[in-house]
Amino acid sequence: xxxxxxxxxxxxxxxxxxxxxxxxRVALHxxxxxxxxxxxxxxxxxxxxxxxxxxxxxPVGFVDAVTAAAxxxxxYRRVAAAVFLPFxxxxxxxxxxxxxxxxxxxxxxxRTPTLQESARTQPAxxxxxxxxxxxxxxxxxxxxxxxxxxxxxxxxPESKVRQFEKxxxxxxxxxxxxxxxxxxxxxxxxxxxxxxxxxxxPGxxxxxxxxxxxxEKGQAENRQATAPPAAEGSRxxxxxxxxAAKRAAPSADAVTGIAVRxxxxxxxxxxxxxARVGGRETGRRREQDxxxxxxxxxxxxxxxxxxxxxxxxxxxxxxxxxxxxxQVHVILRLQ
Amino acid sequence: MREAEAGDAPRFLDRLRAGExxxxxxxxxxxxxxVFGVAVRMLGNAAEAQEVAQEAxxxxxxxxADFRGDAKLSTWLYAITSRLCxxxxxxxxxxxxxxxxETLLRLAGGERPDVAVERSELEAAxxxxxxDLPEERRIxxxxxxxxGLSYEEIAEVLDLELGTVRSRLHRARADLKDxxxxxxx
Numbered sequence: 001x002x003x004x005x006x007x008x009x010x011x012x013x014x015x016x017x018x019x020x021x022x023x024x025r026v027a028l029h030x031x032x033x034x035x036x037x038x039x040x041x042x043x044x045x046x047x048x049x050x051x052x053x054x055x056x057x058x059p060v061g062f063v064d065a066v067t068a069a070a071x072x073x074x075x076y077r078r079v080a081a082a083v084f085l086p087f088x089x090x091x092x093x094x095x096x097x098x099x100x101x102x103x104x105x106x107x108x109x110x111r112t113p114t115l116q117e118s119a120r121t122q123p124a125x126x127x128x129x130x131x132x133x134x135x136x137x138x139x140x141x142x143x144x145x146x147x148x149x150x151x152x153x154x155x156x157p158e159s160k161v162r163q164f165e166k167x168x169x170x171x172x173x174x175x176x177x178x179x180x181x182x183x184x185x186x187x188x189x190x191x192x193x194x195x196x197x198x199x200x201x202p203g204x205x206x207x208x209x210x211x212x213x214x215x216e217k218g219q220a221e222n223r224q225a226t227a228p229p230a231a232e233g234s235r236x237x238x239x240x241x242x243x244a245a246k247r248a249a250p251s252a253d254a255v256t257g258i259a260v261r262x263x264x265x266x267x268x269x270x271x272x273x274x275a276r277v278g279g280r281e282t283g284r285r286r287e288q289d290x291x292x293x294x295x296x297x298x299x300x301x302x303x304x305x306x307x308x309x310x311x312x313x314x315x316x317x318x319x320x321x322x323x324x325x326x327q328v329h330v331i332l333r334l335q
Numbered sequence: 336m337r338e339a340e341a342g343d344a345p346r347f348l349d350r351l352r353a354g355e356x357x358x359x360x361x362x363x364x365x366x367x368x369x370v371f372g373v374a375v376r377m378l379g380n381a382a383e384a385q386e387v388a389q390e391a392x393x394x395x396x397x398x399x400a401d402f403r404g405d406a407k408l409s410t411w412l413y414a415i416t417s418r419l420c421x422x423x424x425x426x427x428x429x430x431x432x433x434x435x436x437e438t439l440l441r442l443a444g445g446e447r448p449d450v451a452v453e454r455s456e457l458e459a460a461x462x463x464x465x466x467d468l469p470e471e472r473r474i475x476x477x478x479x480x481x482x483g484l485s486y487e488e489i490a491e492v493l494d495l496e497l498g499t500v501r502s503r504l505h506r507a508r509a510d511l512k513d514x515x516x517x518x519x520x
Contacts, residue, residue: 011505015479017486045519046512050480053461056372059385063363066389070359070396 001029003036010040014047252294254320254330256306260313263291266334273308277301282329290335302328348408351399359399363392366409369482370416376477377420379466387423391416406491413484414492417474424470457518464514472507479504 006029012018013026030037073081084090109115260266267284270293274281279297297305302324309315312334350358370391375384394415395402402411465473478484478492489500512519 008502008505011508012486012501015486017501042512042519043508046508046515047480049457049461049515049518050476050511053458053481055368055481056375056384058367058371058388059381062367062371062385062388063360065385066363066367066392067356067360069389070393071356 001025003029003033006030006033006036007039010036010043014040014044251329252319252331253324253328254302255318255333256309256315256330257318257333257335258309258313258315260334263334266312267291267293269312270309270332270334273305273312277305277308279305290333293332293334295330295332297328297330299324299326299328302330305330345404348402348404352402354400359396362395362408366412367392369409370412373413373416373474373477373482374420376462376465376481377417377470377474378423379462383423387419388416391419394419407488410484410488410491413478413482413488414494417478417492421470421474460515460518461511464511467514468507468510472503472510475500475503476507476511480508 006026009018009022009026013023016023018026030040083094109119258266263286271281274295274297277297278301279295281293281295283292283294285292306315306317309332318333347358347361351362367388371384371388374387374391375381378384378387391412395412402408406414465476468476474493475489478489479486484492486497486500486504489495489504490497493500495503
């Protein structure tokens with residue numbers, strides 16, 4: 001055995017981990033080689049140094065920490081740990097993600113006009129397809145403007161009246177009579193005579209629509225398309241469907257709200273007032289918080305009619321057509 | 336071995352396999368210093384070593400039901416700990432740098448100041464010399480000269496041939512001899 005082979009085995013020789021024959025050969029070499037003996041001694045001293053190293057001791061509380069960690073944790077703690085731990089990494093990442101989602105939401109909202117519109121307007125407005133091309137001011141804004149200056153005499157533009165009517169349409173029950181004011185279509189037989197000559201016939205709707213602009217025209221066409229039989233055969237067919245009559249009816253010319261103390265008394269007084277100015281009541285509907293009265297009033301006496309409403313209570317014109325026809329179709333809300 | 340292998344009594348193994356909390360606690364109490372010792376010598380940092388030692392026990396806890404008892408519990412725990420340390424070192428999952436001095440000062444507590452200083456110096460030199468060894472040699476010398484395992488046990492823990500254990504240990508000791516020359520008589 002040479003020195004190289006002997007030194008390769010010195011470590012195992014020290015540990016007595018060599019097979020007997022190999023151990024014998026190393027021992028023989030060591031007897032005749034002082035360098036290898038010296039090397040063995042240095043190795044032995046090195047191992048002795050290593051043995052002087054104090055055994056490491058686990059820190060205080062280690063057992064408690066391990067046994068606590070080994071206990072099964074409730075599911076919510078596991079979920080929380082999965083979501084939030086390690087805090088230093090996940091919290092900033094999650095906060096960043098939250099901000100980015102918020103920014104994305106704002107960006108999408110800003111870039112999508114339909115989202116903005118749906119956030120502002122009421123669902124009823126969106127039910128009518130042609131509203132996609134014409135965007136009237138929100139009803140709430142209209143009301144606010146009117147409420148601020150009820151006596152200014154400023155007449156709301158046509159679109160405001162239409163807007164209010166749509167709102168009324170939405171609030172009505174499907175079967176509720178509304179446009180009974182249209183004499184040839186849905187007015188009670190007894191009431192048709194005086195009003196019929198002045199009221200526009202359904203067949204005359206397109207010419208009237210021309211004056212009222214594109215919006216009214218579209219509606220007029222809609223009326224013709226949906227209810228021609230009821231309109232043409234109205235005199236001979238008083239039982240025409242109410243819905244059709246409602247669609248065929250001309251729009252209201254004015255809407256007035258009256259705050260009354262006694263609704264019953266106010267209804268009676270209003271009926272008298274309508275009769276006195278030569279008008280006629282064409283419909284009445286009692287709701288929980290208001291009574292809706294529809295009437296036709298001759299245009300010459302319309303001013304007198306509105307002035308007299310003060311006797312019933314505090315009133316204000318909520319909407320009014322700028323060019324009143326000969327027979328003013330007015331909706332009064334007593335509340 | 337430094338402690339008796341009382342933990343390998345069949346009754347104790349049965350309790351462990353049954354998931355008895357007290358038995359697991361007993362296991363941790365018995366082997367905590369040995370497992371932590373391997374981790375701290377391999378990683379050179381007490382906090383990191385504690386983390387790895389805890390993980391080793393938790394892995395053992397999860398696998399206890401399947402522990403067949405072919406190997407000794409200590410060998411099994413050393414194997415888990417060694418693997419965790421080597422994996423961590425190989426993957427570079429080192430959040431903290433070595434702080435051997437901190438560990439060594441703690442280990443040297445309770446002695447006369449002059450002895451403590453001398454011992455602390457030797458400990459620091461030893462720690463540095465061990466830490467500078469290649470990992471595959473370091474784990475062998477730690478298991479043999481610090482933890483006292485036999486060659487056969489080391490081969491089992493590290494899943495190595497006996498000859499490989501022997502040669503790695505020899506090279507590790509030769510490296511340490513050169514680095515610790517000034518402490519040798």
